[in-house]
Amino acid sequence: MTEIRTVLTGLDLLSKATGPHSDEFDTATELAVRAFQQSRGLSVDGRVGAETWRALDAARWRLGARTLYHAVPVPLTGEDVRSLQERLLEMGYDVGRADAIYGIRTSRAVAQFQREVGLAPDGTCGPHTMNALRRLGRKVVGGRPQWLRESDAIRQSGPTLVGRTVVIDPGHGGTDPGVVVPDGPLRWTEADLVHDLASRLEGRLAASGVRVQLTRGPSPETCLPDIDRAQLANSLGADVFISLHIDRHANPAAEGVATYHYGTDNGVTSATGERLAGLVQREIVARTGLRDCRTHAKAWDLLRITRMPAVRVEVGYLTSPTDRERLVDPRFRDKLVEAIVAAVQRMYLPIERDVPTGSIDVSELRAAVAACTVLD
Numbered sequence: 001m002t003e004i005r006t007v008l009t010g011l012d013l014l015s016k017a018t019g020p021h022s023d024e025f026d027t028a029t030e031l032a033v034r035a036f037q038q039s040r041g042l043s044v045d046g047r048v049g050a051e052t053w054r055a056l057d058a059a060r061w062r063l064g065a066r067t068l069y070h071a072v073p074v075p076l077t078g079e080d081v082r083s084l085q086e087r088l089l090e091m092g093y094d095v096g097r098a099d100a101i102y103g104i105r106t107s108r109a110v111a112q113f114q115r116e117v118g119l120a121p122d123g124t125c126g127p128h129t130m131n132a133l134r135r136l137g138r139k140v141v142g143g144r145p146q147w148l149r150e151s152d153a154i155r156q157s158g159p160t161l162v163g164r165t166v167v168i169d170p171g172h173g174g175t176d177p178g179v180v181v182p183d184g185p186l187r188w189t190e191a192d193l194v195h196d197l198a199s200r201l202e203g204r205l206a207a208s209g210v211r212v213q214l215t216r217g218p219s220p221e222t223c224l225p226d227i228d229r230a231q232l233a234n235s236l237g238a239d240v241f242i243s244l245h246i247d248r249h250a251n252p253a254a255e256g257v258a259t260y261h262y263g264t265d266n267g268v269t270s271a272t273g274e275r276l277a278g279l280v281q282r283e284i285v286a287r288t289g290l291r292d293c294r295t296h297a298k299a300w301d302l303l304r305i306t307r308m309p310a311v312r313v314e315v316g317y318l319t320s321p322t323d324r325e326r327l328v329d330p331r332f333r334d335k336l337v338e339a340i341v342a343a344v345q346r347m348y349l350p351i352e353r354d355v356p357t358g359s360i361d362v363s364e365l366r367a368a369v370a371a372c373t374v375l376d
């Protein structure tokens with residue numbers, strides 16, 4: 001019993017001043033055990049059985065006090081594991097739920113962190129990894145180290161688009177046409193329409209001095225998986241990644257544009273991805289009048305694997321007669337493209353020189369940027 005009291009005292013659940021030590025399980029101890037059981041979701045009976053003891057034992061560990069690794073078949077558990085998981089989640093690594101169990105997912109997240117900070121990615125959290133976590137702990141809140149590098153790179157790179165690399169990803173293609181809607185003798189497919197949008201966007205961006213790469217041609221033989229598209233953008237060292245899709249819904253009344261950026265259910269998002277998504281979404285809504293279906297965080301491969309600000313835009317519903325009528329009109333597609341170009345440009349304007357949504361005249365972009373550069 002003395003040991004239990006010691007543990008409870010160490011956890012600040014039991015005051016050191018609680019009576020003289022005796023082997024008698026007094027009221028204060030029982031209350032402390034009940035409080036602990038409640039906080040851990042255990043059945044609250046005030047008694048220290050095997051399960052409660054394991055939980056008490058696990059609660060003693062403070063992060064850094066021992067080396068954490070993926071033990072098989074009985075994984076390590078403890079408060080230190082939970083702290084590590086919460087820290088990793090905060091920085092945007094995918095550990096699933098912070099469940100205090102050092103499973104394979106936690107081990108993989110640690111390995112990914114190690115890789116990004118230049119340590120050997122063995123998935124074991126020892127002194128070196130702890131040091132890296134502590135060092136970053138002061139600086140990194142709500143963003144992975146790579147995302148901070150992204151934000152810094154964008155801030156420091158100035159407003160010009162000249163020389164930047166933008167990868168445009170027309171969705172689907174090859175054996176996968178995406179959404180298909182028959183229209184009299186015609187047949188509209190998502191794959192064709194987004195490829196047309198991508199080539200228009202390519203033309204407009206190239207005119208601003210941007211290096212543009214499309215992830216596929218108009219009629220590829222096979223459909224490239226999203227992972228390969230993301231890796232292509234990484235290998236090209238792209239500054240921005242834009243994936244273009246058109247949505248579908250069983251209800252023809254569903255319509256509008258939505259933009260997606262990387263993020264998890266825990267509220268972790270890529271700050272630069274979120275900013276780009278917001279700009280793309282607002283410019284499109286302002287310039288085209290498509291219904292605003294807002295921006296959303298998703299942990300899709302395409303957004304997770306890309307190492308630059310990345311968004312996926314669903315520019316309307318092909319299954320909506322209203323949206324479809326607009327999307328099949330090349331002049332409307334030009335407006336969409338103009339909105340995306342304006343968003344990309346605003347991404348690089350310093351916040352204090354940013355302009356109201358829908359106000360950049362894309363044909364005067366270069367003049368605006370030149371003026372900015374002179375002011376710098």
Ligand SMILES: [Zn+2]
Binds near residue numbers: 171179190245
């Ligand atoms: Zn699609």
